[in-house]
Amino acid sequence: MTAGAATPGAASGGGRDGLLRLDGVCRHFGRLQAVQDVSFGMREGELRAVIGPNGAGKTTFFNLITGFVPPTAGDIWFGGENIRDESVVRRVRRGIVRTFQITEIFPDLSVYENTRVAVETAAGLNGRAWLTSARRREVAERVDELLVTVALADKAHRLVGELAHGDQRVVEIALALAMNPRLLLLDEPTAGMGDRETEHMVELVRRLHAERGLSILFIEHDMGIVFGIAQRIMVLDQGRFLAEGTPDEISANEKVRAAYLGEAA
Amino acid sequence: MNASMTGSDAAVAGERSRAASPTAAPRRNLRAAGAVVFWLALVTLPLWLTHVGGYTALGTKILVYGIAALALNLLLGFTGGLSFGHAAWFGLGAYGAGMTLKYLAPSTPLAILVGTVVGGIAATVLGPLVMRRRGIYFAMITIAIGQLFYFIAVRWNNVTGGEDGLAGFERAPIHIGPWVYDVQNETKYYYLVLVCFAVAVVIMKLLLASPLGHTWVAIRENRRRLQFLGVRIDLYIWAAFAISGTLTALAGTLNAMLFNFTSPQDLHWILSGNFVIMCVLGGMRKFWGPLIGVAIFVVAQDYLSSVTDNWMTAIGMLFVLIVLLFPKGLLGMLGRRGKEAA
Amino acid sequence: MQLLLFNAFNGLIQGVFYALMALGLALILSLNSVINMAHGGFLVIGAYLAYTLAPYLGFWGALVAGPLGAAVIGLIVERFLVRPLYKRPDPLYTLLLTFGLALIIEDMTRTIWGAQGLPFQIPDILNSSVSSVLFFITGYRVLVVGITLLVVLGLWLMLRYTRLGIRIRAGTLDLETVSSLGVNIYLLRALNFALGCLLAGLAGVLAAGILGLTPPMGSSLIMPSFVAIIVGGVGSLVGAVFGGLIIGVAAGITTTYFPAASDAVIYLIMLVVLVLRPRGLFGQEGLFE
Numbered sequence: 001m002t003a004g005a006a007t008p009g010a011a012s013g014g015g016r017d018g019l020l021r022l023d024g025v026c027r028h029f030g031r032l033q034a035v036q037d038v039s040f041g042m043r044e045g046e047l048r049a050v051i052g053p054n055g056a057g058k059t060t061f062f063n064l065i066t067g068f069v070p071p072t073a074g075d076i077w078f079g080g081e082n083i084r085d086e087s088v089v090r091r092v093r094r095g096i097v098r099t100f101q102i103t104e105i106f107p108d109l110s111v112y113e114n115t116r117v118a119v120e121t122a123a124g125l126n127g128r129a130w131l132t133s134a135r136r137r138e139v140a141e142r143v144d145e146l147l148v149t150v151a152l153a154d155k156a157h158r159l160v161g162e163l164a165h166g167d168q169r170v171v172e173i174a175l176a177l178a179m180n181p182r183l184l185l186l187d188e189p190t191a192g193m194g195d196r197e198t199e200h201m202v203e204l205v206r207r208l209h210a211e212r213g214l215s216i217l218f219i220e221h222d223m224g225i226v227f228g229i230a231q232r233i234m235v236l237d238q239g240r241f242l243a244e245g246t247p248d249e250i251s252a253n254e255k256v257r258a259a260y261l262g263e264a265a
Numbered sequence: 266m267n268a269s270m271t272g273s274d275a276a277v278a279g280e281r282s283r284a285a286s287p288t289a290a291p292r293r294n295l296r297a298a299g300a301v302v303f304w305l306a307l308v309t310l311p312l313w314l315t316h317v318g319g320y321t322a323l324g325t326k327i328l329v330y331g332i333a334a335l336a337l338n339l340l341l342g343f344t345g346g347l348s349f350g351h352a353a354w355f356g357l358g359a360y361g362a363g364m365t366l367k368y369l370a371p372s373t374p375l376a377i378l379v380g381t382v383v384g385g386i387a388a389t390v391l392g393p394l395v396m397r398r399r400g401i402y403f404a405m406i407t408i409a410i411g412q413l414f415y416f417i418a419v420r421w422n423n424v425t426g427g428e429d430g431l432a433g434f435e436r437a438p439i440h441i442g443p444w445v446y447d448v449q450n451e452t453k454y455y456y457l458v459l460v461c462f463a464v465a466v467v468i469m470k471l472l473l474a475s476p477l478g479h480t481w482v483a484i485r486e487n488r489r490r491l492q493f494l495g496v497r498i499d500l501y502i503w504a505a506f507a508i509s510g511t512l513t514a515l516a517g518t519l520n521a522m523l524f525n526f527t528s529p530q531d532l533h534w535i536l537s538g539n540f541v542i543m544c545v546l547g548g549m550r551k552f553w554g555p556l557i558g559v560a561i562f563v564v565a566q567d568y569l570s571s572v573t574d575n576w577m578t579a580i581g582m583l584f585v586l587i588v589l590l591f592p593k594g595l596l597g598m599l600g601r602r603g604k605e606a607a
Numbered sequence: 608m609q610l611l612l613f614n615a616f617n618g619l620i621q622g623v624f625y626a627l628m629a630l631g632l633a634l635i636l637s638l639n640s641v642i643n644m645a646h647g648g649f650l651v652i653g654a655y656l657a658y659t660l661a662p663y664l665g666f667w668g669a670l671v672a673g674p675l676g677a678a679v680i681g682l683i684v685e686r687f688l689v690r691p692l693y694k695r696p697d698p699l700y701t702l703l704l705t706f707g708l709a710l711i712i713e714d715m716t717r718t719i720w721g722a723q724g725l726p727f728q729i730p731d732i733l734n735s736s737v738s739s740v741l742f743f744i745t746g747y748r749v750l751v752v753g754i755t756l757l758v759v760l761g762l763w764l765m766l767r768y769t770r771l772g773i774r775i776r777a778g779t780l781d782l783e784t785v786s787s788l789g790v791n792i793y794l795l796r797a798l799n800f801a802l803g804c805l806l807a808g809l810a811g812v813l814a815a816g817i818l819g820l821t822p823p824m825g826s827s828l829i830m831p832s833f834v835a836i837i838v839g840g841v842g843s844l845v846g847a848v849f850g851g852l853i854i855g856v857a858a859g860i861t862t863t864y865f866p867a868a869s870d871a872v873i874y875l876i877m878l879v880v881l882v883l884r885p886r887g888l889f890g891q892e893g894l895f896e
Contacts, residue, residue, distance in 0.1 A: 089495040104493070106486035108550075117483040121494045125476040126501060139476075179494060347699050394881045401698040402841055404642055405833055406881065412830045413874035420867040534830070538644070538706045545703060577714035584707025585688065588700050 018077070019044045019183060019215055020065065025074030027060055034060040036239045037074070042183075047209040047216045049230035051223070053259060057239040058219045059101070062185055065217075066098045067091045079182070095182030099172040101191060107161030111152050114160050114171055115143045118178035142178070150174045150204060166197025173204065184208070186218035190225060198222070202229060227251065235259070307459055311452045319564075322523065325455045327556075327563050328462045329519045334543045334555035335469060336512035341541065342549030343473065344505040345485030346395075347404040350411025351540050354510040356532030357384035357414060358517025360425060363527045366434035373436050373448055377461070377518045384514020387414075389507040396503040408534055415532040430528025431521075448522075458519050465512050472508065473552070481505050538584075546587050548594025557595055611863050613743050618859015619852065620748055623755045624814045626851030628832035629839070630762070631806035633847040636836070637779040638799045640698060641689060645705040646807050646832070647825025648712030653677035653808020654815040654824065655720055658727055666730050670812055677808025678801040684708065685800040690793065709826065716822040727815035751813045758809065759848055766844075775799050779842070831855075834877045840890025849888065 022040040026033070035057045042048055050058050063069045065076065067088040076084045078094055086094075106114050119142045120126060131139070147153040150170050155163065160171050169189060176184055189205065190198045206229050208214045220226050226233060227247045235242040235250060237259045243250060250256055310324045333355055340346045361380030369375070395406045418425045425431055436454065438447040448454040472478045480501045483491050488498050521527040530536065539562065547558030565583065569576035591598065628646060635643045643649075657673030664672055688708070692700045733747040766772035774795055778785045786792045810828070818824065835854055839846025854873045861872040880887060 088493060089497075092493070092495040098493075104487060104490040106483050106490065108486055109482065113479070113482075117479050117491070118494060120476040120479060121491075121496055126480045126496055127504065128476045129472055129478075130475055175490075175494070347697075347702070349702065391878075394878070394885075397885070401636065401640060401642055404698060404702060405636075405841070406837060408642075409830065409833045409837055409874065409877055412834075413871060413878070416870035416874065420870060422867070535710075538703070541699070542703055542706075545699070575714055575718060578711045578718075581707040581710030581714065584703055584710065588704045588707070589688070589691065592695065592700060 018042060019046075019079065020217075021075075021077040022064070023075045023077070025064055025071045025076060027064055027069060027071050033239050035064060035071075035236075038236070038239075038241045039074075040234060040241070040244070042215065042217065044182075045209075045213045045215055047205075047229060047231050048218070049226040049233045050217065050219050050236065051221075051226055051233060052236035052242070055238065056236040058236055059187065060239075061236060062098065062187055062219060066096055066185060092179060095180060096185070097176045097179045097181035097183070098185040099169070099176050099187055099189065101187040103165070103168045103172060105160050105168060105171055105175070108159060110157050110159055111147065111163070111167075111171055111174075112143060112156040115146055115174045115178055116140075118175040119143050119146070122179045146174050146177055149177065149208075151200075164197070166193045166200065169193070169197075169201065170204065173208075177208075181214065183215045183217065186216065188219050188221060190220065190222060198225070205229060304463075307462075311455055321451045321455050323563070323567060325451070325458050325523055326520075327560050328455075328458050329516050329523060330540075330543065330559045330563055331516075331556045332462055332465045332519070333513045333516035334540055334547075334559045335552070336465065336509045336516065337540050338544045338549055338552075338555045339469060339472070339481070339512075340505045340509040341544050342551075342554070343478070343485060344481040344502060345488075346502055346505060347400060347541075348407045348506070348509070349404045349534065349537050349541060350407035350409075351510070351513050352532050352534060352536035353411035353414045354384040354388050354513040355517035355520070355536065355540075356418065356527070356529070357387050358514030359521035359527035359531045360418060360431060360517075361514070362518035363431045363434050363521045364424070366437065366522075367431070371435070371437035373439050373457075373522065376436070376522065377515065380518030380521070381511060381515045384517060385507065385511030388510020388514070389503075392503040392506040392510075396499040396506060408537070411532070411534055411537055415529055415534075418529045418532050426528075428529060430526055430530075432526050434521075435525050436522035454523065458523070461515060461519060465515060469512070470552070477501065477504065542584055542587060545594055546591070548596030548598075550593070551596040554594050554596040561595075609741075611860065612741065614859045614863045615856055616741075616743055616748070616859070618856040618862070620751060620817065620855070621859065622852040622855015623751055624810045624828060624851075625831045625835045625855050626848045627755060627758070627806050627810035627813070628828055629835035629847035629851045630759070630844060631803035631810075632829075632832055633836050633839075633842075633844055634775075634806075635800055635803040637842055638775055638782075639685075639689070639693075639701075639796050641701040641705065641800075642698060643705050643803065644702060644829070645684070645708035645712060646803070647827075647829035648709045649677045649681055649804040649807035649825075650811035650814070650828060651712060651716050651822065651825040652680055652811070654727070654811030654820050655716060656808075657812040658720075658725060658815060658820055661728060666728070673812040674805045674808035677811070678805035681804025681807075682797060682801040685797050689800065690797070693796070709829075713822050713826060720820070720822070722822060725820040727812075727820055729816045733816075747816055751817070754809075754813065758806070762806075762844075771795075771798065831858075831873055834873050836887075837877050838880050838887060840887025842891060843887065843889040846887055846889030853888075 018041045020040075020042045022038055024037050024039055025035060026037055027035040038061065050061060052058050060069065064071050067083075067086055067090070071084055074084070075082050078091070078096060083091060083094065106117065109117070116139065119139055123139065125131070125139070144153065147156055150173055152167065152170055152174065155167065160168060163171070173186070173189070186205065190201050193201060202225055205216060205218070209216055230247060232244065232246055233250045234244045235256050242259060243253045243256050245253070307328075311321050314321060314324050333351065337348060337351045340348050358380040361383035362376040365376040365379040369379070391410055394410065395403055398406055419428055421427070436448050438445050438449060446453060446457075448457050480491070480496065484498050484501060491498055517531065520531065543558035543562045544555040545558065546561060547556060548554030566576070566580065569579045573579060628650065632643055632646050635641050635646075653673040653676065656676040657669040660672045661669040688704055689701060692704060729747050733750060734745055736742045737744045737746055737749055766776050774785060774790050778792060778795055782792055785795070811825070814824065814828070831854060832851065835850035836847050837850070838854060839848070839850025854876055857876055858869045858873055862869045
């Protein structure tokens, strides 16, 4: 039940039908093996979760995909191309966009202004000192559209720094969506949220996947959410690949249970 | 743009976001009224300033320093680059204009052009040396770079006049076809400066409303996040540095012609520090903050130097008090936009 | 040739003052995160205090008392003016505060001691030349170099082997961790600030013996000290010392051939360093960006 078996042809062109593939990826920090020989494949339009006990290497796994840390061994394929040596910026341009565990926003700007920066960046307009009115309207419409999508239109003119934590995380998602992601990575999207905020976020993620067909990979601690919305789940444990499969397969998996029970005990 | 929504949805969104702040329309009217009053006051300034104890040249000086401080604030308040060396561009503009009038041709527009271009090129060329630094290091390098030009001006005696400054030039009447605008008249020079001020303000307002301006503010707010989005922030800091320097040089040219004199003091780090405190005093998060800071600072300096020999101490105290008591500046204390919108 | 040696040696002496200033600035910059624009002011305080106390304490007593006075005033300034600003992360505010202090100190010096230059009496024995050929090497200049060497060595030993020194060094790397280990970082930063001011005061007294005293002597020495730090590498104390000596000697040598450029050459060296090696000669990578 390894990912390698599920997606053949890794060596030759890296799984042409897959969106993302990792082949035997390792990363160590000094003597600490954060991620060890992990292989993984994901198709376009999937909604996947990555789970694992604390210290399983989930964040490093994300950092490897997004380019924040380079792998010490192994290859990373995206859309059929090897991107293992590419920078964060190159990968963002390819459509690998992430949100952060700790909120990373522009606090003294409004929700609208936050989103507009991302929209203008996605359109490559950062250096423009002048926009035609048609172009400006396009930007404004895109911002409005994104704010409707994430249901923040009624808070468009609030300063982000003054919003509730849950709304700040939603702004994060708006920023990520503005970059036209082909693969959206969410790092614990509901961390630190209350029940209502969590519900809102889960609904948003589900909708982005269902209505837009967006490929989403997320790390999450709340098993209720993971098993509620993910189509497939990958489990990491102490930096190693442990299991991969549908929610049903994972919940029946002995090794996964042992890993989690082991942690609880 | 992968719009998966219809246009009408977007329209609804716009509608809703506007509806969220019901006070928006009256506020807009208030702003427009404020702008009209502001510009009217500036246009009529030579008529009333003398009646409230000022003199026209003081008004001109406030506008000149206003251009410099507003320009500095593009970098300082909007991009978050702590430049402590803006006197360099101011002084280069001043010497450029003065030397053009003295050695090249008695043409006021040419002097403005040459001075602005010289200062602008210097800022553009030296920008890459600082654009990657942050905070404290950015400040240190800008301080030190600024002093280079100071020493050139002091030591290159036979051309710059050395410590004594550059004198022996005069702003020349402007000929437009058969019509002559004699800027040697103080009031007429005021209006020339006011036109330059208005042009500079329009340029800065347009820039801040453009994607470039949005990028600057985002750099100030969270440069890391912007880098994650794939923005090469150093290029945009460079742009801010160059534009800010160029407009500051414009102010320098006008300053040289206001006094028909310039000296190494116009290049000195003390002037750089004064520009920064003007921005802070008025409020560097607001577009007009620096202008208010300039008005207070210039008037205070003018007054203090006439009543006490220890005006330097008084100015120094002003620095200390502003830092300890009014770090957000006068406009910053009047409340923030976000709280009103809530 | 002798002229070149003469100027190079003059430059070295000048460089010693830059180095002492830069060392204090660098200490305060790295642990207190303050660009101390008033550093020249502390130099002036040290010099004028020594001048005032010399009739009572003698030259040697004044040589000790001047710097100590600067340190005490530094301690007071740190406690009441700088400390409240540590919680503001923007370095802008301490920069402006110390800038204001620089103006106040210079102006007050002028009011108290007058704008005229004053001579600082040094013992006659130090005024005589050590060598008859190299007439410019007087006993006093040897003393200046000697004291500076001793101070730099002492500082190095202190930072290396004493508890205070080790804490200061650790604090420049990671203040939060040092704080979490139970070290009183307020006290640490206060002492460090005072130490920086002590070095400035020492530079002031030593410089007074050669250049005499004038109120703006501080502001004319502070800018080259910034350059010394940038050339040597921000964050490196060794760099600050060598940066100061290098630009001092370079300015001295330039005086021989092209006197008018002796100030500008310092800044040209800085520009070259910034272009070719942005982190400075001794700077650590990454610290700068």
